[in-house]
Amino acid sequence: MTVSRAVSDRLRASVDYSQADALWSGRSPDADALTILASSVLRTEDRIHDLTASVESTVPSTATRVFVIYKLNAAIAATEAMPALVSARSRFDVQVNQALPFLNFTNAQWEMLVAVSNLFKEELGETSIYDEAMVVRPPKRVLGGVTVKF
Secondary structure: OEEEEEOOOOEEEEEEEEEEEEEOOOOOOOHHHHHHHOHHHOOOEEEEEEEEEEEEEEEOOOOEEEEEEEEEEOOOOOOOOOHHHOOOOEEEEEEEEEEOHHHOOOOOEEEEEEEEEOOOOOOOOOOOHHHHHOOOOOOOEEEEEEEEEO
16 A cells, blocks of 8 residues: 655655565575574565655755655564664665756756665565565665766
8 A cells, every 4th residue: 555645846755555474385495594693584474564655855945856765664684693683674765866056067967966775675666575574684875976967
């Protein structure tokens, strides 16, 4: 179920809730190692609840765009070897785009990007619910750069 709304001409928000039930069969060849390192990956049955919220906003006076996505998922695996991560069942992505109008000396549009994320998959729409859930320690990515549109 998804609820999406343009709150104003500058702000759009959405909340997505999904639920899935799964019954796992078979034994993983890596079950012994996983039992020690990340037993939450080994499952017999699942009832997954996933809540994803996103906010997209623009600030016209500064030509800034902000995009934030926050994902809570009851099935996200954690590692028992690192107790601080056992309760970390969330993922996030924050992106800020800032126009650089002082560099528009030709027809090109310059823009700066700063992003921080711990999502394993960049595209959430085309993935399985387990693509994020089975990643024990997702990489934290910090991205910065400049884009030029001709």
